[in-house]
Amino acid sequence: MTLSPATRLLPRTYQPLFAHVEFRRLLPALAASDLGDGMSVVTVAWLAVLIAPGDQSGLVVGAAVAAYALPGAVGALVFGRLLRRLSPQRLLAADSWLRASLLGCVPVAWAAGVLHPVLYVALLAGSSVLHAWGSAGKYSLLARLLPPQQRLAANALISSSTSASVVVGPALAGFLATVVSPAWIIGLDAVSFAALAVQAARLGTRAEAVATAVPIDTGRSAAGLHLLRRQPELLGVLALTWFFNFLYGPVEVALPLHVTDDLHSGASLLGLYWTLFGVGAVLGALAAGALRRLPLWPVTLGIVVGWGLTLVPFGLGAPASVSVTCFALGGLIYGPFTALSFTLFQDRTPAAWLTTVLAARGAALLTASPVGTALGGPLTAVMGPRQVLAASGVATIALAGVAAAVRTWGKRRTCARPSGDL
Template identity: 55%
Template sequence: MLSVLPGRLLPGPYRALFADKTFRRLMPVFALSDLGDGMTFVAVVWLAFALGPDGGQGTLAGIAVAAYVLPGALGALLLGRWMRRLPARRLLVIDSTLRAVLLGAIPLVHVAGLLTPAVYVGLLGTSSLLHAWGKAGKYALFAPVLSDEQRLTANSVLSTSLWTATIAGPALAGLLVGVVSPAWIIGADAATFAILAYRTSSTPLPVAAPPPPPPMPGGTQQGLAVLRRHPELLGLLAVTWLFNLAYGPVEVALPLFVSDDLRAGAGLLGAYWAVFGLGAVIGALALGATRRLPLWPAILGIIAGHGIGLLSFAVTDTALPSLLGFAFAGLVYGPYSALSLTLLQERAPAESLTTILAARSAVLLTASPLGATLGGLLLDRTSAPTVLVGCGALMIAVAPVGAGVLRLSQARRPAEKTEQSLHKKPRSEA
């Protein structure tokens, strides 16, 4: 089937991309792994509910979500001295193998009756330790294979695969939880990583050019130092961090809202994530129109709009209002990452962009797991609708805070430079 796609079904630049044998061989296993990760949106939290003590399910769910993400940030910061020297293929294979082994152990330990909360969190956390490096290897793998023009198209396909998995994965997991234990769904995700590791290691690749010398030590600290000299960029980082922190509890509170308030199962939870992902895809596709707006107002409007969507969870007697609200939250969220990165790229000094991006990634990786942990603690003391609506209210509050940050940063720049930044057209329109 794939052999006929380049010539008949795919438009424009995608034909040449899928005509490349290496990309055509690896992309299906990338998509399969993305689907497996999408299923863990439901499975990780649902299994935590089953393992947690009475009255403590929320805490364990928050810790489990944090453990599945946060060690990757630590690995990115602490293991760079060794990992950045490895080629992209090896990074991807090592990360995929580690996740296949440790996530695959979860259903086996569960069947043996030995899966305690501590063991569960330990396996999740250790499995994610190298995942930031694995993602980096995934996006760098095609560098020696594709031309400069094809790389942009390849990144687009990889991103589309992630969003599609956000729609299909939770929905599929919601159906499967009614048939099998969520531990086996995590095991299925492990199997996709095993396939990914095997296919990546066995696929011939062109000889890559020697890797560039490793960055100077302290790259993250250097990037933060540059940000401190640019208040607008530091403010953007702070606003985005608060936005991600406010979002973190949603991943823990939403499953409890479905199970306790709506008295429904994992199928409905999958539907929530599916409509969110569908909304995000539509919002991302509408980015071209959004970019004609001033960037800062669009970013702050997205944060407030996402919060408004979460206010719908105040209605607890039926799922329809919150389903529509969550779809709206996904719709407005879709363009956020691209818009915030565009603002950073337009305002940051060109010579410091790499170090600023490194610092940004390191800082933002801590926000959502911390929010999930705090959300889990709150859920043991209050209701899921209260947490979800509170997250929405916090997001709405972040928007005027961001506007204040913008005014303060503008006060430190010459008036004419301020005027240019507020009304600057995107490069595509210049």
């Protein structure tokens, strides 16, 4: 297939992806939904403040933010028997339609004057129930539509879209909120998911043909756990990612306090930290596509070590100019991690089980960062923000060391087994 002039401007790693018409159609819709979610980072909490009773804003904001994410873990477990029988294309469409429908009710209820906090939280919770399955469907669909050698590049593009939405989405939401209510901006998020649902349905016969060519899991959920027990590498990737996200959680608490208490600065400096981190993460995610020829596990562990090292200077009393640079570098180093993690799962998981395993992965990881964030509050109160940032970095470096040791031990144990022992 002849590439368009715009496609020729892309790095060679990504050019082959655009020879697949299904991928070319899906990517803009995925980017639009990422941008919608990026805007909702601001608008979900902002609207909660506007509709909360006078002295209950904190409670309503906390409930709204949690409802927009955490029910996905419940949905991954409760609906497993039903949803794991669906093709990845239909899982992605089902999650997108649900989010579009319920999020779309928010501006309607706002305009009608009936958006009570309980209704708002219920709509947000309902919209996220299938999100772990939707994410699993998305990455399973990519694995089925593209050859193995192109998966990392595709995952890198999807990951860079997510990272870019964290930079662009909140800024765009802030601009739009000067003109319209945040309820209408959530409505735009709903529209973006409706567009994704339509595009998923339009992928055509090839997506369905590839899906039906793969046997569908009809066993029990316990069989998925049995598969993971027989795939120590998958368990290792999941455990590493969980603890990596867990140790990141305290950073979200400690960094704002470091800016105010240690650096005696304000929101502009905090925004600079996160903006440069986001830009670095986008560039790092795009660079992941060039890592296909490298061994994925060592690179993944190197990313964990690198992120930890960028946090250590905070504990040494580094000036703002140095710590901002380190945080931007941290984003660049962290950027490829998500793409590499998903690629490891796609490469090591049997196709029939991929959506089930990825949904379980998503459900487990939904708990990691919130638990770390909850722990970050007490730790910061006891140790101070600068020390918490450094401790998070040191613990992350130690995590990579433990993971490397466990992996080495596991490989030696496997090599020592008789050849007939599975």
